[in-house]
Amino acid sequence: xxxxxxIRTLNGNLTRAHLPDVQVHLALPKRFLGAAIVLVxxxxxxxxxxxxxxxxxxxxxxxxxxxPSLEHPFGTDAFGRDLFRRVVHGAQPSLGVSVxxxxxxxxxxxxxxxxxxxxxxxLDHLLTQVMDAWIALPGVLLALLLAAVMGRSLVVLTLALGxxxxxxxxxxxxxxxxxxxxxxxxxxxxSLGADSWRITRAHVLPNIASSMIVLCTVMVGRxxxxxxxxxxxxxxxxxxxxxxxxxxxEGRTHMHEAWWLMWFPGLIIALTTFGFYLLGxxxxxxxxxx
Amino acid sequence: xxxxxxxxxxxxxxxxxxxxxxxxAQDNNVTMIVTRDPVSLDPQSTLDPGAPIxxxxxxxxxxxxxxxxxxxxxxxxxxxxxxxxxxxxFDLAPGVVFSDGAPLNADAVVYTFQxxxxxxxxxxxxxxxMNVSAFEKLDDLSVRFHLIQPSATLLSALTYPYAGILxxxxxxxxxxxxxQQPVGSGPFVLDSWxxxxxxxxxPNPLYGGHxxxxxxxxxxxxxxxxxxxxxxxxxxASALLANEADIAYFASGSQVxxxxxxxxxxxxxxxxxxxNFLGFNTGRAPFDNAAxxxxxxxxxxxxxxxxxxxxxxxxxxxxxxxxxIFGYNPELDASAANYDPEAAAATLAEHGISPEHxxxxxxxxxxxxxxxxxxxxxxxxxxxxGINAEINVLDFSAVREIAVAGDYDILITRYDWNDPDVLWRxxxxxxxxxxxxxxxxxxxxxxxxxxxxxxxxxxxxxxxxAEAQRMILEDAPIxxxxxxxxxxxxxxxxxxxxxxxxxxxxxxxxxxx
Numbered sequence: 001x002x003x004x005x006x007i008r009t010l011n012g013n014l015t016r017a018h019l020p021d022v023q024v025h026l027a028l029p030k031r032f033l034g035a036a037i038v039l040v041x042x043x044x045x046x047x048x049x050x051x052x053x054x055x056x057x058x059x060x061x062x063x064x065x066x067x068p069s070l071e072h073p074f075g076t077d078a079f080g081r082d083l084f085r086r087v088v089h090g091a092q093p094s095l096g097v098s099v100x101x102x103x104x105x106x107x108x109x110x111x112x113x114x115x116x117x118x119x120x121x122x123l124d125h126l127l128t129q130v131m132d133a134w135i136a137l138p139g140v141l142l143a144l145l146l147a148a149v150m151g152r153s154l155v156v157l158t159l160a161l162g163x164x165x166x167x168x169x170x171x172x173x174x175x176x177x178x179x180x181x182x183x184x185x186x187x188x189x190x191s192l193g194a195d196s197w198r199i200t201r202a203h204v205l206p207n208i209a210s211s212m213i214v215l216c217t218v219m220v221g222r223x224x225x226x227x228x229x230x231x232x233x234x235x236x237x238x239x240x241x242x243x244x245x246x247x248x249x250e251g252r253t254h255m256h257e258a259w260w261l262m263w264f265p266g267l268i269i270a271l272t273t274f275g276f277y278l279l280g281x282x283x284x285x286x287x288x289x290x
Numbered sequence: 291x292x293x294x295x296x297x298x299x300x301x302x303x304x305x306x307x308x309x310x311x312x313x314x315a316q317d318n319n320v321t322m323i324v325t326r327d328p329v330s331l332d333p334q335s336t337l338d339p340g341a342p343i344x345x346x347x348x349x350x351x352x353x354x355x356x357x358x359x360x361x362x363x364x365x366x367x368x369x370x371x372x373x374x375x376x377x378x379x380f381d382l383a384p385g386v387v388f389s390d391g392a393p394l395n396a397d398a399v400v401y402t403f404q405x406x407x408x409x410x411x412x413x414x415x416x417x418x419x420m421n422v423s424a425f426e427k428l429d430d431l432s433v434r435f436h437l438i439q440p441s442a443t444l445l446s447a448l449t450y451p452y453a454g455i456l457x458x459x460x461x462x463x464x465x466x467x468x469x470q471q472p473v474g475s476g477p478f479v480l481d482s483w484x485x486x487x488x489x490x491x492x493p494n495p496l497y498g499g500h501x502x503x504x505x506x507x508x509x510x511x512x513x514x515x516x517x518x519x520x521x522x523x524x525x526x527a528s529a530l531l532a533n534e535a536d537i538a539y540f541a542s543g544s545q546v547x548x549x550x551x552x553x554x555x556x557x558x559x560x561x562x563x564x565x566n567f568l569g570f571n572t573g574r575a576p577f578d579n580a581a582x583x584x585x586x587x588x589x590x591x592x593x594x595x596x597x598x599x600x601x602x603x604x605x606x607x608x609x610x611x612x613x614x615i616f617g618y619n620p621e622l623d624a625s626a627a628n629y630d631p632e633a634a635a636a637t638l639a640e641h642g643i644s645p646e647h648x649x650x651x652x653x654x655x656x657x658x659x660x661x662x663x664x665x666x667x668x669x670x671x672x673x674x675x676g677i678n679a680e681i682n683v684l685d686f687s688a689v690r691e692i693a694v695a696g697d698y699d700i701l702i703t704r705y706d707w708n709d710p711d712v713l714w715r716x717x718x719x720x721x722x723x724x725x726x727x728x729x730x731x732x733x734x735x736x737x738x739x740x741x742x743x744x745x746x747x748x749x750x751x752x753x754x755x756a757e758a759q760r761m762i763l764e765d766a767p768i769x770x771x772x773x774x775x776x777x778x779x780x781x782x783x784x785x786x787x788x789x790x791x792x793x794x795x796x797x798x799x800x801x802x803x
Contacts, residue, residue, distance in 0.1 A: 079667065
């Protein structure tokens with residue numbers, strides 16, 4: 001009992017006395033690191049053909065399953081394709097799916113959330129019920145259904161993931177709208193005769209924008225993981241797309257003799273997700289500071 | 291504190307118990323991993339190439355084919371062919387019974403093949419059986435097959451488990467469900483079947499060792515054979531290494547190499563009779579044109595395909611027959627469309643296909659190991675000449691449906707057969723919509739292949755098939771890739787195991803304690 005108590009005290013001391021300092025020291029590299037990772041990945045997505053020229057699907061039987069070397073920094077896969085080139089070229093489909101999926105979820109989600117938060121009453125009830133039911137439907141199931149009906153493609157993948165995120169955006173947008181609606185200055189604006197549209201545009205939207213941006217960055221990271229997971233179970237981008245989850249899944253067959261096939265795609269997925277989380281976190285911290 | 295300790299103790303005990311139970315459960319049971327669920331164990335209504343290796347546990351055939359190709363007696367102790375080649379009389383071995391105790395006699399044989407004729411074109415041996423005009427029971431143990439025309443292929447067709455002898459009473463009693471409740475005279479009986487998960491077989495207590503290729507005179511010594519399914523070769527290898535399985539099939543070398551030189555496992559190799567090939571949908575553009583099809587044959591680097599898809603395990607084949615089938619003729623290689631990508635690109639450009647004027651096609655294949663890798667290689671090679679291919683990898687029955695409906699351009703598939711008559715089965719006009727999924731029909735080829743079915747003189751037959759192969763190479767409805775070799779890795783815990791045409795013979799198997 002005594003030991004436990006002392007730890008708790010120590011914890012308490014630490015938190016109170018040192019944490020603010022620690023936070024200041026961590027915040028800068030955190031923000032920098034997150035932004036740097038995201039920037040690098042975005043550059044890879046935009047300029048892959050310039051960074052590593054050549055066709056990422058080019059098969060070369062002679063350089064099959066080669067370990068990482070100067071010529072092939074990430075090694076080569078079972079078809080003799082350069083893994084570094086595939087990872088760099090894979091940034092576009094991987095990131096593309098995630099960003100478009102988030103956009104697909106964010107627009108209707110935020111719009112409906114604001115409508116529900118602003119109007120309230122029966123519309124709010126109805127939408128919230130629908131969204132609650134929606135959230136109960138697992139994203140993977142939705143992806144399976146869509147893939148079964150529409151076939152396997154990047155568009156289907158984006159659609160499946162994007163539609164699944166609508167409720168999250170809806171819920172946050174609605175809560176934020178409700179919070180701002182009840183703020184004193186908004187009530188003042190109402191009493192001054194401002195119409196509903198003006199309140200939304202001038203007060204609600206600017207105030208929820210930053211929290212929505214945070215949500216978006218965090219969701220991009222999450223979508224990236226989801227894309228990889230779906231690709232891994234064979235619902236992702238069709239071959240020969242170098243989408244990262246697909247690379248990971250392809251690497252599984254030969255992982256016993258070629259560790260690099262799963263290691264590098266896994267690493268890039270983990271790093272990118274981490275980068276987006278850091279970025280989202282630092283944006284949120286900054287807001288909290290303000 | 292006392293509670294915590296009690297919980298800890300309970301958990302430890304449970305863990306220990308689990309360990310004891312799992313190791314104990316393995317004792318005299320054999321687990322085998324195969325590629326896929328056979329869908330049905332009715333030998334007459336399955337075209338699944340995965341079925342024969344399992345059907346052979348349940349059913350016996352009149353004759354069997356040894357590894358060296360000779361056709362030898364099995365249920366039929368002997369047979370005599372009439373002088374005019376229009377009748378074959380089989381004399382059955384006495385004393386063989388089905389697993390339910392019913393005698394295996396002439397009535398069962400007659401019933402089996404009459405049922406096959408009635409059931410229609412769902413079996414690979416259908417055309418051979420349709421050549422029989424009557425099955426005549428001479429006495430309880432002899433049956434005469436009256437043929438419509440002399441057949442050089444009937445006996446080899448009868449060696450397949452598709453020609454397994456059925457128990458009439460069991461078939462009638464099960465009705466539609468017979469495919470899930472098979473009854474045969476083989477060394478094992480089906481105990482339970484969880485579709486797409488596990489099949490379990492137990493020894494047939496009435497098995498008396500009538501199979502001439504095994505020594506056992508009693509039911510198998512193992513208690514249970516569990517068959518599980520996995521299309522993932524690395525998962526199969528891992529299951530073996532984790533002692534979760536004793537036997538596993540492999541279609542490519544990379545996983546098998548994990549067992550080379552191992553003290554705990556050995557590798558059995560079955561000389562292949564199979565051919566992996568590309569088939570074209572000749573019923574629609576762009577592959578309705580023989581020149582375009584031949585160009586694809588020149589575009590495909592078969593050495594690369596063998597190396598990349600199967601880790602080099604197998605043999606590149608140019609003509610439509612692999613070296614292990616009668617009729618294989620290396621002289622034909624000269625007329626094959628050999629690897630020449632420049633010539634291929636030029637031909638395709640003449641027909642309006644080039645990177646500047648690309649076309650889109652679909653490649654269809656099944657989840658069979660190596661097939662999706664072949665598709666990936668083909669896709670890259672096609673992309674270089676302006677053919678954008680979409681790959682559809684589906685399960686066997688879905689592939690059959692789509693292929694028969696003609697909703698594909700290139701099919702990556704294989705055949706596994708012991709006679710050049712396989713060309714008739716896969717390319718004969720009469721087999722369109724069944725085994726001929728290429729919408730290919732060539733009356734000249736049909737005539738030759740039908741001649742081959744009735745030619746008994748080996749030299750004449752060889753010449754007929756040489757001409758047929760030349761015709762197929764010219765028209766290129768299919769492009770041979772390579773002859774695969776099936777490797778079966780067996781745990782050394784299990785002794786007395788052999789292979790007979792990819793079927794794992796377990797009659798003589800014993801397990802180390």
